Amino acid sequence: MSMIEIKGLNLSFGTGAALNAVLHDVDLHVAEGEAFGLVGESGSGKTTVLRCLAGQYQHWSGWLQVAGQAVTRRLPLSHFRTVQMVFQDPYASLHPRHTIDAALQEPLRIHGIDGRAQKVSEMLRKVGLNDSFRFRYPHQLSGGQRQRVAIARALILRPRVLLLDEPTSALDVSVQAEILNLLAELRRQEGLTYLMVTHDLAVVAHLCDRLAVMQQGRVVETLASQQLSGDGAHHAYTRLLVQASRDMSEAVAS
Amino acid sequence: MSEIKLAVEDLCVAFRNAGKSTQAVRNVSFDLGREKLAIVGESGSGKSTVGRSLLRLHPPMAQVTAKTLRFADIDLLAASEKQIQAIRGRRMSMIMQDPKYSLNPVVKVGEQIAEAYLAHHKVPHRDARERTLEMLAKVHIRDPQRVYELYPHEVSGGMGQRIMIAMMVITDPQVIIADEPTSALDVSVRRQVLNVLEELVSERDLGLIFISHDLNLVRHFCDRVLVMYAGRVVESIAAADLDRATHPYTRGLLAALPSLEHRRDTLPVLQRDPQWLTA
Numbered sequence: 001m002s003m004i005e006i007k008g009l010n011l012s013f014g015t016g017a018a019l020n021a022v023l024h025d026v027d028l029h030v031a032e033g034e035a036f037g038l039v040g041e042s043g044s045g046k047t048t049v050l051r052c053l054a055g056q057y058q059h060w061s062g063w064l065q066v067a068g069q070a071v072t073r074r075l076p077l078s079h080f081r082t083v084q085m086v087f088q089d090p091y092a093s094l095h096p097r098h099t100i101d102a103a104l105q106e107p108l109r110i111h112g113i114d115g116r117a118q119k120v121s122e123m124l125r126k127v128g129l130n131d132s133f134r135f136r137y138p139h140q141l142s143g144g145q146r147q148r149v150a151i152a153r154a155l156i157l158r159p160r161v162l163l164l165d166e167p168t169s170a171l172d173v174s175v176q177a178e179i180l181n182l183l184a185e186l187r188r189q190e191g192l193t194y195l196m197v198t199h200d201l202a203v204v205a206h207l208c209d210r211l212a213v214m215q216q217g218r219v220v221e222t223l224a225s226q227q228l229s230g231d232g233a234h235h236a237y238t239r240l241l242v243q244a245s246r247d248m249s250e251a252v253a254s
Numbered sequence: 255m256s257e258i259k260l261a262v263e264d265l266c267v268a269f270r271n272a273g274k275s276t277q278a279v280r281n282v283s284f285d286l287g288r289e290k291l292a293i294v295g296e297s298g299s300g301k302s303t304v305g306r307s308l309l310r311l312h313p314p315m316a317q318v319t320a321k322t323l324r325f326a327d328i329d330l331l332a333a334s335e336k337q338i339q340a341i342r343g344r345r346m347s348m349i350m351q352d353p354k355y356s357l358n359p360v361v362k363v364g365e366q367i368a369e370a371y372l373a374h375h376k377v378p379h380r381d382a383r384e385r386t387l388e389m390l391a392k393v394h395i396r397d398p399q400r401v402y403e404l405y406p407h408e409v410s411g412g413m414g415q416r417i418m419i420a421m422m423v424i425t426d427p428q429v430i431i432a433d434e435p436t437s438a439l440d441v442s443v444r445r446q447v448l449n450v451l452e453e454l455v456s457e458r459d460l461g462l463i464f465i466s467h468d469l470n471l472v473r474h475f476c477d478r479v480l481v482m483y484a485g486r487v488v489e490s491i492a493a494a495d496l497d498r499a500t501h502p503y504t505r506g507l508l509a510a511l512p513s514l515e516h517r518r519d520t521l522p523v524l525q526r527d528p529q530w531l532t533a
Contacts, residue, residue: 041440042411143297172296172467177510177521184520199440206512206521229515244441245514 001068003161003193004030004053009062011048022048023060023217032160035187035194037204037211037225039241045217046197050163053195054085067160081111084154088166090146094138100124100149101134107157119156127152128182144175151182155190164196168203180207201228201245213238259429259461260286260308260346263322267303270315278303280485286429290455290462292472292493294507295482301465304482305431308463309348310338326428344374347422351434353414357406363414364390364402367421374425389420393450412443416450423454429461436471448475469496469507481507483530503530 006028012021023045030036038046052060055075064071067082087093094103104120113119121131127148138146147167154162167183168176184207187194198204204211205225212222213235221235233239267279279300284291293301307318308330323330325346328337350356358366367389368382375382383402390398393416406414415435422430432451436444452475455462466472472479473496481489481504489501499505506524 041442173469173507173510174296174524177512178523180512181520181523200512201441202512202514205514205517225517229517240442242514244445 001032002029002065003032003034003067004028004036004195005063005065006049006053007063009049009052009060009064011052011057011060021217023052026062026214026217026219028212028219028222030193030195032193033187033191034210035196035208037208038195038197038214039199039201039204039211040214041199043216044214046214047165048217049214050085050165050195050197053083054163055079077111080107080159081157082159083161083163084157084159085163085165086147086150086154086167089170090143090150091138091170093150094146096138099135099137100141103138103149104153104156107153111157113157123152123156126155126186128178142175143171144178147171147175147179148182151179151186155186158190159192161193161195164194164198166198167196169198169200176203183207201241205229213241258285258287259326260463261322261324262286262304262308263320265304265307265318265320265323267300267307267312267319268317270317275317278485279307282480282482282485282487284480284487284490286461286463288459288461289478290464290476292464292466292476292479293482294466294469294472294479296467298484299482300485301482302433303485305348305433305463305465308429308431309342309346311342311348340374343370343422343427344425345427346429346431347425347427349415349418349422349430349432349435352438353406353409353411353418354438356418357414359406361405362402363404363406363409363417367417367424370421371424385424386420389424390417392423392454393417393420394446395420410443411439412446415439415447419447419450419454423458426458427460429463430455431463431465433465434467435464437466437468444471470511486531488530502527 006026009023009026011023012019014020026049038049040046051057053064053066053071058073101120104123105116108116108119120134124130124133129145129148141149168179171179180203186192196208205228208225210222210224212219214220215237221238223232227233228242233242263283265279265282269276269278282304293304295301306312312318320331325341328341357363364386367386371382371385387398387402390401395401395413395416409417436447439447454460464472464476473493476493479491479493479496480487481501483503489499489504491499499508509522510524512521
């Protein structure tokens with residue numbers, strides 16, 4: 001069954017002469033439990049696709065479906081118990097004057113869920129933190145710890161789909177490894193479906209089963225991650241990306 | 255190695271705040287010749303702090319000490335503010351990470367480059383403009399006349415970074431410090447910017463200090479690598495030999511990188527050894 005289905009998604013901003021079409025007939029299918037990567041350069045529309053699914057844009061046209069439910073313009077509260085998002089910059093995505101506890105309780109309060117204190121402390125443990133973090137403020141945490149909090153906040157409503165927008169690009173390689181391991185581990189435990197945006201092909205190859213390459217608002221190629229390592233990429237732009245990321249790592253290997 | 259452009263011995267930087275002193279850089283030593291020297295490490299390891307001490311860009315609460323801190327024949331520690339001003343931006347300049355934040359948003363990019371030239375050369379504005387247009391062409395900007403008139407929000411990230419490079423190189427410096435010059439750029443554009451830097455370095459006999467957290471990029475681009483951890487240089491190694499790095503920290507960083515070719519279920523996570531802080 002597909003968990004996420006996107007058919008003929010179009011989106012543009014502005015009108016008349018200033019009309020700027022950012023997505024052109026995007027089609028994507030992500031199976032349940034799959035990790036799917038969206039790759040492309042900045043401005044190619046990959047984050048925009050996530051934002052449409054998360055309900056941050058309403059004026060798109062086309063067909064979106066998540067977990068068998070059509071995504072409507074006005075989203076019911078239940079949508080956000082299925083789909084949650086993790087943002088790129090953990091320094092910007094947590095409220096600086098809210099404690100970690102407040103940040104994690106807020107979604108529970110919005111959805112009228114009880115037993116909040118216990119759920120918060122369970123969730124913190126699940127992402128590799130503990131109760132001592134509950135009453136700290138974001139500035140008292142490192143970048144990696146903040147990203148763990150952001151992941152905890154997304155998972156606290158027990159969603160089935162996680163939208164990941166460059167979740168590790170603001171982190172050091174050593175911390176990136178920790179967060180990638182955590183994401184892989186959580187997916188195994190909870191049977192989550194991931195849709196991840198990134199510009200780092202190596203990260204996609206590590207975490208995802210399949211990926212789509214986007215360029216100027218279009219999906220130009222969809223392929224399995226294994227095909228990246230061999231000679232599996234067909235589209236010229238994909239090959240360019242593979243070559244660029246290989247150049248960076250191969251100089252040593254050779 | 256040819257002549258030594260920059261000599262650093264036992265550089266220490268401490269920041270004093272509310273009666274507490276934080277040691278950010280401890281006993282860093284290196285010489286820079288006509289080469290591309292990389293400084294890598296995680297955030298907070300002190301790599302940018304080293305770069306900034308060379309140009310005296312620290313706030314007064316920073317205490318910079320060293321046995322030697324010499325640029326050509328000038329002692330940077332003893333130099334007066336006036337002497338430093340004659341060096342900073344003229345003979346030694348710095349490229350910052352993100353052009354979005356380092357360009358003035360309300361001044362045309364061409365004017366900003368010309369301003370850098372005029373700050374150090376007493377020439378008519380028209381000459382500075384000529385130089386700027388030449389420089390823009392040098393960094394492979396196709397239509398210098400048009401780009402000169404643009405504002406920073408009208409140029410892309412890659413073009414913005416090439417404009418920054420043009421601004422830093424127009425005074426013909428001997429040393430360039432590049433602080434994460436490509437981290438804010440896409441993979442495809444990164445290549446282009448690195449090529450421009452590479453060209454300028456070899457053409458003008460520059461010494462380049464390349465500050466980065468990206469080991470893969472550095473071993474491809476630089477000649478020599480200093481690996482920093484908690485304010486110390488833990489390893490200094492030729493970029494080509496990085497695979498044979500001996501320090502566990504360097505090896506840990508390399509192992510933590512996900513790879514296109516070899517998929518692993520879990521990435522090895524860096525185990526930090528308290529001994530690295532003293533060894």
